[in-house]
Amino acid sequence: MVEVELRGVWKVFGRVAAVRDVNLRFPDGKFSSILGPSGSGKSTLLYLIAGIYRPTRGEVLFDGRDVSRVPPNERNVGLVFQNYALYPHMTVFDNIAFPLRLRKTPRGEVERRVREVAEMLGIGDLLDRYPAQLSGGQQQRVALARALVKRPSVLLLDEPLSNLDALVRLRIRGELKRLQQELGITAIYVTHDQSEALAMSDQIAVIHRGEIQQVGTPEDVYEKPRNIFVASFIGMPPANLVPAEVRRAPGPCVLLPGGGEYCPRGGLASKLAALGLERVVVAFRPEDAILAEHPLEDYVSMEGEVYVVEPLGRENIVTLSLPGGHSVKVITQPVVSPPAGSRMYINLEPSKIRLFDPETELNIEYLEAPPTPQVEAPPPRRRGESVEEGEE
Amino acid sequence: MRGALSLASRLLGRRGGRLEEAPLTGRGFQAILVLALLAASLPIILSYTLLVELSFSSTLIMSPFQKTQFTLENWRLFLEGKLAPTAARIYSPAYIRSMIVNTLIVAAGVTVVVIAASAPAAYALSRLRFRFRAATLRFLILLHAFPGVALIIGVYAVYVYLYKRLFVGGLLPKEYLLLYSFAYVIVARASLEVPMSTWILKGFFDRVPWEVEWAALVDGASRLRTFWQVMLPLIKPGLAAVAIFAFMAGWEELIYVVVFLPREAPTLASFIHYQLSGGSLEASYLPVVAAAATVYLIPTILFFVFTQKLLLEAAHGGLKA
Ligand SMILES: Nc1ncnc2c1ncn2[C@@H]1O[C@H](COP(=O)(O)OP(=O)(O)OP(=O)(O)O)[C@@H](O)[C@H]1O
Ligand SMILES: [Mg+2]
Numbered sequence: 001m002v003e004v005e006l007r008g009v010w011k012v013f014g015r016v017a018a019v020r021d022v023n024l025r026f027p028d029g030k031f032s033s034i035l036g037p038s039g040s041g042k043s044t045l046l047y048l049i050a051g052i053y054r055p056t057r058g059e060v061l062f063d064g065r066d067v068s069r070v071p072p073n074e075r076n077v078g079l080v081f082q083n084y085a086l087y088p089h090m091t092v093f094d095n096i097a098f099p100l101r102l103r104k105t106p107r108g109e110v111e112r113r114v115r116e117v118a119e120m121l122g123i124g125d126l127l128d129r130y131p132a133q134l135s136g137g138q139q140q141r142v143a144l145a146r147a148l149v150k151r152p153s154v155l156l157l158d159e160p161l162s163n164l165d166a167l168v169r170l171r172i173r174g175e176l177k178r179l180q181q182e183l184g185i186t187a188i189y190v191t192h193d194q195s196e197a198l199a200m201s202d203q204i205a206v207i208h209r210g211e212i213q214q215v216g217t218p219e220d221v222y223e224k225p226r227n228i229f230v231a232s233f234i235g236m237p238p239a240n241l242v243p244a245e246v247r248r249a250p251g252p253c254v255l256l257p258g259g260g261e262y263c264p265r266g267g268l269a270s271k272l273a274a275l276g277l278e279r280v281v282v283a284f285r286p287e288d289a290i291l292a293e294h295p296l297e298d299y300v301s302m303e304g305e306v307y308v309v310e311p312l313g314r315e316n317i318v319t320l321s322l323p324g325g326h327s328v329k330v331i332t333q334p335v336v337s338p339p340a341g342s343r344m345y346i347n348l349e350p351s352k353i354r355l356f357d358p359e360t361e362l363n364i365e366y367l368e369a370p371p372t373p374q375v376e377a378p379p380p381r382r383r384g385e386s387v388e389e390g391e392e
Numbered sequence: 393m394r395g396a397l398s399l400a401s402r403l404l405g406r407r408g409g410r411l412e413e414a415p416l417t418g419r420g421f422q423a424i425l426v427l428a429l430l431a432a433s434l435p436i437i438l439s440y441t442l443l444v445e446l447s448f449s450s451t452l453i454m455s456p457f458q459k460t461q462f463t464l465e466n467w468r469l470f471l472e473g474k475l476a477p478t479a480a481r482i483y484s485p486a487y488i489r490s491m492i493v494n495t496l497i498v499a500a501g502v503t504v505v506v507i508a509a510s511a512p513a514a515y516a517l518s519r520l521r522f523r524f525r526a527a528t529l530r531f532l533i534l535l536h537a538f539p540g541v542a543l544i545i546g547v548y549a550v551y552v553y554l555y556k557r558l559f560v561g562g563l564l565p566k567e568y569l570l571l572y573s574f575a576y577v578i579v580a581r582a583s584l585e586v587p588m589s590t591w592i593l594k595g596f597f598d599r600v601p602w603e604v605e606w607a608a609l610v611d612g613a614s615r616l617r618t619f620w621q622v623m624l625p626l627i628k629p630g631l632a633a634v635a636i637f638a639f640m641a642g643w644e645e646l647i648y649v650v651v652f653l654p655r656e657a658p659t660l661a662s663f664i665h666y667q668l669s670g671g672s673l674e675a676s677y678l679p680v681v682a683a684a685a686t687v688y689l690i691p692t693i694l695f696f697v698f699t700q701k702l703l704l705e706a707a708h709g710g711l712k713a
Contacts, residue, residue: 050606050610051610052606052609052610071609072606072610073609073610073611073613073614075610077610078610079606079607079610081603081606081607082603083601085601085603085604085606085607086604086607087604087608087622087626088604088626089625089626089628098608098611098613099611099612102611102612102613102617103612146611150611150612
C-alpha cells in the first residue's frame, strides 16, 4: 500500500481552473474522503491521482516518488467511476478479469481470483450476465470488484453510492468501510454527501471551487470548521450563520440579533480584540441550540419568531426568524412544537459558538493574531480567473 | 416558459429528437407517407422487377403486362458464358466465375481499406484535441461532396506515374501489373469512401463515454489495446454499417474499374457495361445480361433484407445498453 501526496497541484481546462494549488496527504492504509459540492473539482482531483489527467502544475507522489508523468496503466490504482463505466460488451466475469488478463495472469489464477472477489462482494452468481442486465447496486459491486481484483495500492472511489437508493446506500456504506479495513488498503473516497464522509472517513478534505477548504478528522471538520463554507456545507441541516456586531470595550463582545450577547474568553477574546473587526459572522449548529420560552442561565440567548415546524419523527426542525430577517434552524425534541408566530428563545452554550471574519470568511480561531492577519489562505478566488500556463 | 420547453421536448422526443416519439406520426399520417414514398419510387421498383423477371423469362419482355414463361435457361446460359443463345460459347464458365471473384476482390478490398483507414482516423478526431481539428472535420464533408468522376484525371495521373516508376523503371516484373491494377482500384475507390466513413465512425466514438476508455487505461491497458479491445467492440454497429457501405461501393463501382482494370479482368459492373456498349448490344441477348445484372444486384437485395435493424441502430448512433 502507498501514501498518496499532492503538492501544489493545479489542473486547468482552457479557462477553468478545476483544481487550484492543492496540497494534500492521504495516509497509507487509511480511509480518506474528498468532500465537496457538485462541480467543485472532486472527480478531477481523483483523475489526477489515477493519472488520467496530468497536473497542469505541481506533482503527485506515491510513497514520495513523483508519478506525475507515469501513465495510469503503470500506477496500479483501482478506480470506481461515478457512473461505474463497466465494459458493456463483456460479461461480468470478463469485466472483472480484464485487469488480470492484461497482466498475463495464468488462466487458473484469473478464474480463482475473479471468483474470490466476486464471492466477497456477493456477485458470484452474476458472472455470466452483461452489465445492462444488472441493477445499479449490482453494477456498483462489479465496478468495485474490477477495481479490487488487481490488488491495487490505492483504491479510488468516485461517488460510488450516489446512484443507489437510500437503503442500499446505507448498507454498502458499512460494507465498504469494513472491506477497506480488512484489506488495509489506502482508500480515497469522493462524495458530495457529508453524512457519508463523516461516517466512513479517517480524514476528510473539504473542497470548494477547486480549492481545499479544510483537512481534518470528521470531528475537526464538524466541530471546528475552518471557514464559513465548511460550516455551511457540513451538518444536516448545516450550521446557522448570523451576522453580528462587535462591541470593543471593555472586552470584545459579540452582539447578536435578538438580544443576545456573547463575550468570548481567553485566546479567542484576544484574537478578536487584536483583529479589530467591527462585524463577525456567528455560526452554530441546529442541534447545539436549545429552544425555550425563557433565556437560560449561562447561555447566550436570542429571541426569535417561530416560522415553521417540520416534524421528522425522531426530532423536529424549527425554523425561526430573527430581527433583521435572518432565519435559523433549531433541532428539538419531537415534543417541542411551538405554534407559528410565537416568540421563543434560542439558547446557545458559549463553547458551541463559532466566529468568522466576514471578509476572509475564516474561522477566527484559526487566524493568527496580528501583526500578520490573513496569512492562512488567500481570499476565495473567482472561477475562471486567468491562470498562467495551460495544457489541453 | 416551462410550457414552451416541455412542448419543444415533446416534439423532439425525450432524448435529442427521436422521431418515432413525435406526436405527428399518427396512423393516417403514416399511411399518406407510405403511399407518397411508393408513388415516388414506382419507376425504380418497376424497372428492377422487370430486370429480375426478364432474367427468368423465355422471351424478351418489353412491357410489364407482356405474357411470358418462366425459365432458368438464361441463368444456365449466363453461367456457361453463352451471352447470345445462338452464338457459340463466347466466354467460358471459368471466365464468368472469375468475373464474380474479381468483383468480390474489389468489394472486399475496398471494405478492408476503408475500415483500416477510417476507424483510427475517426478515433483520433473523436478523442484528441489538436490544432485544426474542426477544420479537418469540415474538410471531410467537403471531400465527401466531391464526385469521384471529377478526380479521375488526377487519379489517372498518379496511376501512370506509379506505373512508370514500378514497371518501366523495372522495380517490379510485368507479371505484377494485374496485382498493381487491382490494388490501385481498391485504394483509389476506397479513398472516396473514407471521408464519410470517418465522419460516421466519429459519431459512434463520440457516444462511447470517456470513462469506459479511462477504465481500460486504469485497468492497465495500453492505448492501442484500449482501442482494440474496448473501443472497437463498442462501435460494432457503426463498423458494420460502414463496412456494408464500403462493400457495396466496391461491388457497384464502374468508372474506376473500367479505367484501371484491364478489359480481360472485368467485374460484374464493367462486364455489363461492356455488353451494353461498344456495338455489342445487338450481339448479346438481353435476358442473359439481365441474369448478370441480377447477380450484380444481390448484395443490394441482401443488404435491405438483413440490415434494417442495423441501419436503424446506425441512425441512432450506436451503443445499446
Ligand atoms: N474535461 C474538462 N474540460 C473542461 N472543464 C472541465 C473538464 N472536467 C471538469 N471540468 C470543469 O471542472 C470543474 C470540476 O469538475 P469535476 O468533474 O471535477 O467536479 P465534481 O466535483 O466531480 O462534480 P460532480 O459532483 O458533479 O461530479 C467543473 O466546473 C467542470 O465544469
Ligand atoms: Mg464528479
